[in-house]
Amino acid sequence: MERATLGKLSVRDLEVPEGGRVLARVDFNVPLEDGRITDDSRIRAALPTIELLLERGARLILCSHLGRPKGRDPETSLRPASERLGELIDAPVHQADEVVGPEVRRGADRLPPGNVLVLENTRWERGETKNDPKLAKELASLADAYVNDAFGAAHRAHASTVGVAEHLPAAAGLLLEREVVTLRGMIERPERPLVVVLGGAKVTDKIALIERFLDTADALLIGGAMCFSFFRAQGIPTGDSLVEDEGVELAGKALELAERSDCRLLLPEDLVLGSEFDAGADVREADGVEVPDGWMGLDIGKGTAEAYGREIAKAGSVFWNGPMGAFELDPFAAGTRAVAEAVAEAPGATVVGGGDSAAALAEFGLADRVTHLSTGGGAALELLEGRELPGVEALDDA
Ligand code: ADP
């Protein structure tokens, strides 16, 4: 098969003058607990681009957001991330105290080739999320070229993802490129049959994806709380299960769409019920999908898990987003685990996107058993919905 390309300038082809300064936007938005990183996979995912630039003798300036601070906030400092980076690469890593300003400029000017300077959290600057032209220009003035490797932030038009690219030669990093090419491939030329597994909490979050895949996939398997919007739309009692009112109407439309589509839409055939959303809840296995009052559907049942597993095993390619149940609670994790195992065993190409799906896969120790585990939740979904990602659009054409 012809290798798909991004159509954008790649960091591989970016000309970096000897000792040139490169500003790379990375996604170091890692989970922190008491100032410690609990999962460094986003930092590790950025290493190929970082190492490539350092090997070329660049003076490398990195920037990222972390969390959602609304101004300077030491709790969201990038220092833990830059310290972790320093342990992972064989190059000196320095942490700036600010995002931009005279101190940062001096640091960037004095940075020796082969060294890394990490700017502070871009969201400490109010102009970041507003794509403020002044901030974009200030960021750009630190470097001779720009690389965006922050796929997880590519759906946001911010100063560090979009505005800055106007002022410099702007290339795609290796991670961003792989993410976009792989995810687009799922829509544009998947190995068939394409089996899509969608779960999670809300239909409203995923309706655009459901509609898109009813158009392009061969089978769409629904799990998670969102199946209850479908059941409610079919007039099936859902008890105390999580149902969004708005979701019921959307699910009804999706059911109509499915009737006219070549894609098979599969809903659960059995459930695991709980008396409440709690690991200590009373638990009951239900043969069908009717949920009595006083009970909530919190996982797909064994029969459903097996049926979904069979579909996944037959697939030419699989895309999975959203857990099948409340997998954070032990009694309701089996359905998600079964799907994760089926995806890990599947002979076809397997792509997983979504924060909680990725967390589930990691928790089951299966993260390295899929073809591609997306680092971008929202960005991956928007791309699959067919929307342009501003952070990709802003880069130079190839
Ligand atoms: P992702 O981050 O992978 O896109 P979502 O954020 O859409 O996934 O959904 C994950 C959340 O959905 C989890 O917190 C999980 O507890 C919840 N969830 C899944 N199934 C159920 C259910 N049956 N009842 C209540 N919550 C559920």
Ligand code: MG
């Ligand atoms: Mg989530």
